[in-house]
Amino acid sequence: MSPVGIPVRTRAVSRSFLPLLTAAALLAVAAPALSADLGAGEKLANERCAACHGKDGNTPIDPSYPRLSGQHEDYLVHAMRAYKVDERKNPIMGAQAKMLSRDDILNLAAFYARQPGMLNHDR
Amino acid sequence: MNARKLPTVAGTPARAGAPIAGAWTSTLALALSGVVPAALAAAMVLLAPQAVAQGTKGDPKAAEAKIGACIGCHAIPGYKASFPMVYSVPMIHGQSAKYIENALTAYRSGDRAHPTMRAIAGSLSDQDIADLAAYYGKPQEKK
Numbered sequence: 001m002s003p004v005g006i007p008v009r010t011r012a013v014s015r016s017f018l019p020l021l022t023a024a025a026l027l028a029v030a031a032p033a034l035s036a037d038l039g040a041g042e043k044l045a046n047e048r049c050a051a052c053h054g055k056d057g058n059t060p061i062d063p064s065y066p067r068l069s070g071q072h073e074d075y076l077v078h079a080m081r082a083y084k085v086d087e088r089k090n091p092i093m094g095a096q097a098k099m100l101s102r103d104d105i106l107n108l109a110a111f112y113a114r115q116p117g118m119l120n121h122d123r
Numbered sequence: 124m125n126a127r128k129l130p131t132v133a134g135t136p137a138r139a140g141a142p143i144a145g146a147w148t149s150t151l152a153l154a155l156s157g158v159v160p161a162a163l164a165a166a167m168v169l170l171a172p173q174a175v176a177q178g179t180k181g182d183p184k185a186a187e188a189k190i191g192a193c194i195g196c197h198a199i200p201g202y203k204a205s206f207p208m209v210y211s212v213p214m215i216h217g218q219s220a221k222y223i224e225n226a227l228t229a230y231r232s233g234d235r236a237h238p239t240m241r242a243i244a245g246s247l248s249d250q251d252i253a254d255l256a257a258y259y260g261k262p263q264e265k266k
Binding site: 060063064065066067070071072073074075079087088089117118119120121122123 | 200215
């Protein structure tokens with residue numbers, strides 16, 4: 001094993017992995033749901049969200065609360081993140097979102113985006 | 124208002140102080156007089172009703188002439204907001220009416236920040252917002 005041989009070999013290996021790494025990186029960006037845990041999302045949804053947004057995510061207890069089910073996953077992530085960092089100001093959602101980890105947010109968004117809802121793109 | 128009197132009240136202790144202490148106190152008073160009204164203003168903004176004027180009744184029919192600015196983004200499946208962050212624009216048809224009203228009002232006042240929505244909501248009257256909320260919102264099913 002020559003000292004020169006090792007770096008060459010390493011470079012060759014890392015080059016062969018490059019396409020795979022690129023693909024993995026792209027997937028991670030494009031589809032957060034792949035890594036989301038729907039079961040954990042459902043559990044958290046029932047514990048933290050259902051009391052106000054409705055058990056099905058479509059029947060909020062107050063008309064000023066939004067329906068969540070079927071909403072775009074990345075928008076739900078964006079909204080929860082915005083509440084967490086006080087970019088969106090709401091006393092209830094601010095407090096709730098601050099208790100959520102990054103994974104919690106991804107799991108919740110993945111869960112609600114997959115529930116049947118009444119939201120649509122109609123004009 | 125209380126804040127008006129603050130500089131005088133805070134300035135009073137300067138009576139016994141050396142010139143330097145006096146200067147420090149009035150600086151403090153000046154700082155306070157800036158901070159307190161700002162805090163009060165912030166509190167008032169938080170307490171102020173954010174909804175459209177009470178009794179404004181939304182007319183979904185009238186909204187049909189006002190949805191032009193909405194459909195360019197919200198009615199296009201897969202459309203994404205690209206600035207300042209990239210994410211799918213939310214589906215709004217079928218959303219709670221009151222939620223839409225609050226969202227538009229918050230964008231209009233700047234409470235909710237998004238450049239495009241701020242610009243669009245800024246041109247809406249209370250009546251426009253009520254009409255759009257009635258148009259896009261779906262009432263709660265009776266259970």
